[in-house]
Amino acid sequence: MNHENKAKWGILGTANIAKKALVPGIKDADNSELFAVASRSEGKARQFAEEFELPSYYSSYENLLGDTEIDFVYIPLPNHLHHEWTINAFKKGKNVLCEKPLGTNSGEVEEMFEIAGKENLTLMEGFMYRFHPQTRKVKELIEKGEIGEPSFFRGAFSFPLITEDRDDDIRWKEEMGGGSLMDLGTYSVNTVRYLFGEEPNRVFGRNFTHPDHTAEAETQAILEFPSGKTATIDSSFLLTDRANYEVTSKNGRIQAFDTYGPRRGKRLKIDIDKGNTRETEVLEGVNEYSLEVEHLVDSVREEKTPFVSPEDSINNAKVLDGIRASAEEEKWVQV
Numbered sequence: 001m002n003h004e005n006k007a008k009w010g011i012l013g014t015a016n017i018a019k020k021a022l023v024p025g026i027k028d029a030d031n032s033e034l035f036a037v038a039s040r041s042e043g044k045a046r047q048f049a050e051e052f053e054l055p056s057y058y059s060s061y062e063n064l065l066g067d068t069e070i071d072f073v074y075i076p077l078p079n080h081l082h083h084e085w086t087i088n089a090f091k092k093g094k095n096v097l098c099e100k101p102l103g104t105n106s107g108e109v110e111e112m113f114e115i116a117g118k119e120n121l122t123l124m125e126g127f128m129y130r131f132h133p134q135t136r137k138v139k140e141l142i143e144k145g146e147i148g149e150p151s152f153f154r155g156a157f158s159f160p161l162i163t164e165d166r167d168d169d170i171r172w173k174e175e176m177g178g179g180s181l182m183d184l185g186t187y188s189v190n191t192v193r194y195l196f197g198e199e200p201n202r203v204f205g206r207n208f209t210h211p212d213h214t215a216e217a218e219t220q221a222i223l224e225f226p227s228g229k230t231a232t233i234d235s236s237f238l239l240t241d242r243a244n245y246e247v248t249s250k251n252g253r254i255q256a257f258d259t260y261g262p263r264r265g266k267r268l269k270i271d272i273d274k275g276n277t278r279e280t281e282v283l284e285g286v287n288e289y290s291l292e293v294e295h296l297v298d299s300v301r302e303e304k305t306p307f308v309s310p311e312d313s314i315n316n317a318k319v320l321d322g323i324r325a326s327a328e329e330e331k332w333v334q335v
């Protein structure tokens, strides 16, 4: 693809995840070019643009959105700003890749897609793990009936956010849409819905809020599906690094390790247990963020619904709403 055919991207905010994952992700995407960054601080925008060799930078998000050369905007802002800035981007005719979770509740997410539809623009939630060959391999193994019909999923995602230098992290703030469920548990919810190909009909949640912070630090949830399948998920800012899941049937079990987060260059493992035998698959690390970016641009150009579809993101948000409501009300909640 020649330079002229590349989609031009702008980034709102100088977020850590942009520096760590999406800058290389957009730069390595065949169909994309990273064109500009905006920050609330001109100094930060300039520094970011210099460090990552971007042609343009802006000292306000509004000004970046006003740049008519930009076709796609990546939004890695704190969760409570996703809704507002995605809609602002639509008003300026931009397609949007917005970080997970798309909104702080399903009502926000529904509205974001409603406006995208009206403006004939595309919005995709940044569930990069869905583009990783590891995830696709697990889905393929299940579809091939490798362990028969799975009936149970267990998903874990945690990391310790308890060091003093992270006391001010956006994840600790309820008013910013923080909390472990919104940050980490959302991946496990998305994974089980994808792998089972089914929506849970009721959920039970329990959480713990650390006295020093407003957002919950730890959530555990049970999900029940109409077919009788069940899942447990847990997310935590108080436990060591874990990112894994298992899918189990009466015949066997598939376990995937190191399942989320920037993993470029890492070799990822899947164990397939049947009876007393174990097979292990090791997949080469790829830049899943590049695959995500390329896919979104291709979807827009080919007028196709993205792999992480509006329905998928809305349903995911409904499950998160249900788990939060259940934890608050201390009872099962219908989704």
Ligand SMILES: NC(=O)c1ccc[n+]([C@@H]2O[C@H](COP(=O)([O-])OP(=O)(O)OC[C@H]3O[C@@H](n4cnc5c(N)ncnc54)[C@H](OP(=O)(O)O)[C@@H]3O)[C@@H](O)[C@H]2O)c1
Residues within 6 Å of the ligand: 012, 013, 014, 015, 016, 017, 018, 021, 038, 039, 040, 041, 044, 045, 075, 076, 077, 078, 079, 081, 099, 100, 101, 126, 127, 128, 170, 183, 261, 262
């Ligand atoms: N897909 C993934 O692998 C992944 C991984 C981590 C995080 N995420 C998601 O990415 C998003 C950002 O997470 P992060 O950890 O990278 O966040 P972060 O480093 O704290 O960055 C957030 C950025 O938002 C801007 N911002 C605007 N208003 C703000 C406010 N009131 N307070 C703080 N920052 C504000 C800031 O940019 P300026 O100051 O430059 O304007 C800041 O750099 C979240 O939605 C998170 O869930 C995704």
